[in-house]
Amino acid sequence: MRKIFTKLLFTVLSLGSITALAQKNDLGAWYMYFGNNKISKKLNWHNEIQYRNFDAVGDLEQLLLRTGIGYDLTENNNNILLGYGFILSRPYVNGEKKENIEHRIFQQFITKQKFGRFNLQHRYRLEERFLQDDFRMRFRYMIGLNIPITQKEMLPKSLYASVYNEIFLHFDSPVFDRNRVYGALGYVINKNMRIEAGYMNQIQENRNRGQIQIGFYNNIPFNKN
Template sequence: MKKLAVSVFCLGSIFSFAQENDLGAWYMYFGNNKISKKLNFHNEIQYRNFDAIGDLEQLLIRTGIGYDLTENNNNILLGYGFILSRPYINGEKSENIEHRIFQQYITKQKFGRFNLQHRYRLEERFLQNDFRMRFRYLLGFNIPINNKEMLPKTFYASVYNEIFLHLDSPVFDRNRVYGALGFVINKNMRVEAGYMNQLQENKNRGQIQIGFYNNIPFTKN
């Protein structure tokens, strides 16, 4: 109960960052599907809006192939991302396309009810008129609420912090803090709904996020 109380307090603190204005919404699909005992196929679509729906800010599509260094853990992955951005510049919509190659390493740990994940990602970003490299580190954890494990029909709290750093100047890019409530549908699917606060260029901006996670394997092995 003490751990649950701490988790609820942390979630409350994170949601307190919410801004009533300039609030966007992200709708996200994440697939991580086994194609062999060691290999996995990552597939991801994020539809990001300036408002609840309709005013597209960014469409992000990512895919990649990963390999588990140990059984179901310590995954290294090589991937590609396509990003269509439509920012407002001086009140007018513009359009930018980015191609991105990325390498990442994910390791997971478990401490009691706490399911921790560390993600280290290096990105090579091919912008329309520029090339940049960026490092990202994410620390996240899921905490089951009505069960001791992340079993089917389990509600859970999800929290993460992610920092983005350029490999040139300026070094700091952005920082994201996220809190959500999730539900485990079955052993291969879960959903989350939460709030993410992003600090970028000394400006905080809030995002409502709804995510669906699919881990259905492509193989029976």
């Protein structure tokens, strides 16, 4: 099964390379790590690193570090979380690279539902963004779906499909910030780790931009249970 996933990952990356050439390297690449580790029966520690590039590698667009403490309102579900994010951005402005730093506080609520093979997740997030010369608030809503392919459940050594849509809304004008649509193939390594490779299209300021994404998910618990 790992050989199958390796071939699928290679296919996704190859398609991304072809698309990047066709769009004059307007296709970016995001490399992501997500940790969601239990520290007690109710509490969890969220930790996240995202390394975002304008191209495949080397031209940094954004480095995002995010962490937070969450609490399950019900057993392994309905999680509320308070977190902090540090974001280093290096956009191009009139052909020159600039550097911006943002500090972000966020609150979120995640609820999960299961319908047969379909694993559905809703995430509601409120962000207070401390920019270098501004302060803004933003609301985000994401709906995501994981569907096991080779087994009926998300069990070790199984292949699955993953999709999501997320919308970002400002509290002031303009209200619409961006929308992201994502599709990927994933592999469950074991009960606490999985990996995904996919493609995300982002609509922002009337511009569509594609991103190849590779994500690693770590749910190894810190508590003894």
